Amino acid sequence: MSKPSIPKGTRDFTPDEMARRNFIFDTIRGVFQSFGFAQIETPAMENLATLTGKYGEEGDQLIFKILNNGDFLAKADRTALEVGDSKKASFSISKKALRYDLTVPFARFVVMNQNELTFPFRRFQIQPVWRGDRPGKGRYQEFYQCDVDIVGSDSLLSEVELVQIFDEVLHRLHIPGFEIVLNNRKVLAGIAELAGVTDKLTEMTVAIDKLDKIGREKVEEELSTRGFTDEQVSKLAPLFEMETSPKEAISQLRDHLKTSEMGSKGVDELETVVNYALDLGLRSGKLLVDPTLARGLNYYTGAIFEVKVPDAPIGSICGGGRYDDLTGIFGLKGLSGVGISFGADRIYDVMSHFELFPAGASRGTELLFVNFGADEERRCMQLATELRREGIRVEVYPEATKLKKQMKYANDKSIPYVSMIGSDELTSGQVTIKEMESGEQFTISLNEVIGKIRQVL
RNA sequence: GUGGCUGUAGCUCAGUUGGUUAGAGCACCGGAUUGUGGUUCCGGGGGUCGUGGGUUCAAUUCCCAUCAGUCACCCCA
Numbered sequence: 001m002s003k004p005s006i007p008k009g010t011r012d013f014t015p016d017e018m019a020r021r022n023f024i025f026d027t028i029r030g031v032f033q034s035f036g037f038a039q040i041e042t043p044a045m046e047n048l049a050t051l052t053g054k055y056g057e058e059g060d061q062l063i064f065k066i067l068n069n070g071d072f073l074a075k076a077d078r079t080a081l082e083v084g085d086s087k088k089a090s091f092s093i094s095k096k097a098l099r100y101d102l103t104v105p106f107a108r109f110v111v112m113n114q115n116e117l118t119f120p121f122r123r124f125q126i127q128p129v130w131r132g133d134r135p136g137k138g139r140y141q142e143f144y145q146c147d148v149d150i151v152g153s154d155s156l157l158s159e160v161e162l163v164q165i166f167d168e169v170l171h172r173l174h175i176p177g178f179e180i181v182l183n184n185r186k187v188l189a190g191i192a193e194l195a196g197v198t199d200k201l202t203e204m205t206v207a208i209d210k211l212d213k214i215g216r217e218k219v220e221e222e223l224s225t226r227g228f229t230d231e232q233v234s235k236l237a238p239l240f241e242m243e244t245s246p247k248e249a250i251s252q253l254r255d256h257l258k259t260s261e262m263g264s265k266g267v268d269e270l271e272t273v274v275n276y277a278l279d280l281g282l283r284s285g286k287l288l289v290d291p292t293l294a295r296g297l298n299y300y301t302g303a304i305f306e307v308k309v310p311d312a313p314i315g316s317i318c319g320g321g322r323y324d325d326l327t328g329i330f331g332l333k334g335l336s337g338v339g340i341s342f343g344a345d346r347i348y349d350v351m352s353h354f355e356l357f358p359a360g361a362s363r364g365t366e367l368l369f370v371n372f373g374a375d376e377e378r379r380c381m382q383l384a385t386e387l388r389r390e391g392i393r394v395e396v397y398p399e400a401t402k403l404k405k406q407m408k409y410a411n412d413k414s415i416p417y418v419s420m421i422g423s424d425e426l427t428s429g430q431v432t433i434k435e436m437e438s439g440e441q442f443t444i445s446l447n448e449v450i451g452k453i454r455q456v457l
Numbered sequence: 458g459u460g461g462c463u464g465u466a467g468c469u470c471a472g473u474u475g476g477u478u479a480g481a482g483c484a485c486c487g488g489a490u491u492g493u494g495g496u497u498c499c500g501g502g503g504g505u506c507g508u509g510g511g512u513u514c515a516a517u518u519c520c521c522a523u524c525a526g527u528c529a530c531c532c533c534a
Contacts (some may be wrong), residue, residue, distance in 0.1 A: 008525080058532065101534090133532070134458085295533090319534065343534030372492080407494035422492060436494070446533065 190263015
């Protein structure tokens with residue numbers, strides 16, 4: 001029972017995996033920076049009160065709470081404990097929690113730093129988040145999100161740029177056939193208005209979001225069980241027969257929503273973003289408009305984004321949307337924001353599935369010095385120091401063990417070149433370099449080494 | 458949180474109606490080869506058969522419980 005383990009839903013990352021993960025992070029960071037976004041970080045833990053009530057009732061239960069230090073039971077809410085009110089009791093023994101996403105801590109950050117920030121504020125953030133739900137394929141309890149948000153502007157140019165960021169990042173990662181799906185909360189509101197279910201907007205969106213998963217009949221069933229009348233359900237029918245190719249979808253929606261002011265505004269917004277994005281041109285993404293795309297988060301008010309990879313064994317890999325008043329809950333009203341999030345772990349899984357990682361993604365040591373003994377290793381250390389200053393990745397084997405073992409080390413680590421300085425080379429002032437893949441080797445003088453290594457690498 | 462499947466070496470898995478010393482491949486270590494890795498040959502280490510209980514003369518095998526993993530549903534990145 002002393003076998004070590006890690007909590008479920010968490011992972012260790014090997015050097016190989018880290019090289020590939022960094023390839024993803026570097027790509028994402030590079031694109032974010034090319035659009036002028038600046039990086040921030042926030043603490044792994046937030047005050048529990050900052051997080052609760054932001055993710056709906058189910059979301060609140062998935063927040064990892066941190067037990068207070070010290071004699072936490074002394075201050076615990078005894079009555080809540082006795083009646084078995086876990087929720088109330090937990091607040092009396094926990095003041096801190098692990099962050100659940102990057103958006104809410106960002107909203108808190110903006111409010112706290114509002115006087116130092118220049119608006120519109122463009123930030124990105126790449127950090128892990130934690131959720132206590134059941135792990136599964138593509139679902140972890142600790143995972144990374146890569147968020148970009150623009151806060152303090154309601155210009156639709158932001159939406160257009162975010163579409164371009166999706167496209168550029170996923171293009172650079174060679175994700176095949178990815179689809180950027182677009183919708184607008186105002187369109188959903190308009191549809192609800194026409195069906196006379198404005199008060200049940202959330203119930204409606206939760207149900208219709210499942211359309212492509214469970215089919216029209218099941219969605220209609222679910223709407224009925226959620227208290228929709230047959231008439232209301234039948235008024236939602238056009239929604240189930242929409243095209244997803246953007247131009248067609250927009251014209252169908254415009255027609256359907258022409259009597260709804262809110263709905264028409266949503267269609268206008270959608271059309272602006274779509275036309276702009278299509279005019280500028282996408283690199284390899286497919287742009288779709290899907291009025292059934294809802295996404296669970298309650299705070300979206302305008303655009304809604306999601307990215308899917310049809311043939312991948314995983315749901316969405318990215319999401320996002322516009323929220324008109326996210327900072328309002330922290331006391332700063334009237335700031336509109338729009339942002340998207342890349343699920344780096346899911347992108348990793350998709351790339352593994354399609355074997356998309358370039359061989360060079362795990363570039364490690366380029367040259368290993370074999371160690372033959374005290375005098376030889378001194379020469380190796382000198383040379384290694386010079387080569388490192390030239391930007392070459394070098395290691396010196398730390399012990400003068402059998403050559404076979406040192407060669408195997410180089411082979412196992414896929415080090416392409418091995419340098420040998422034994423007694424012969426030491427006296428002649430030369431270096432023998434072996435190219436591992438071909439097995440060929442050559443002997444050169446010391447002052448040729450840097451030039452030669454440069455040349456072969 | 459609800460239901461199905463699986464737990465045997467570091468990994469992937471065998472294991473006879475329940476029977477005496479639980480095997481293989483890969484990986485690891487050593488040797489053939491004391492200045493040459495990736496191929497080959499030889500040898501070696503490693504297991505409380507997930508854990509606890511029950512049935513039995515006898516359990517890796519059958520039964521129950523529990524834990525862990527996994528797939529579908531709910532929800533999400």
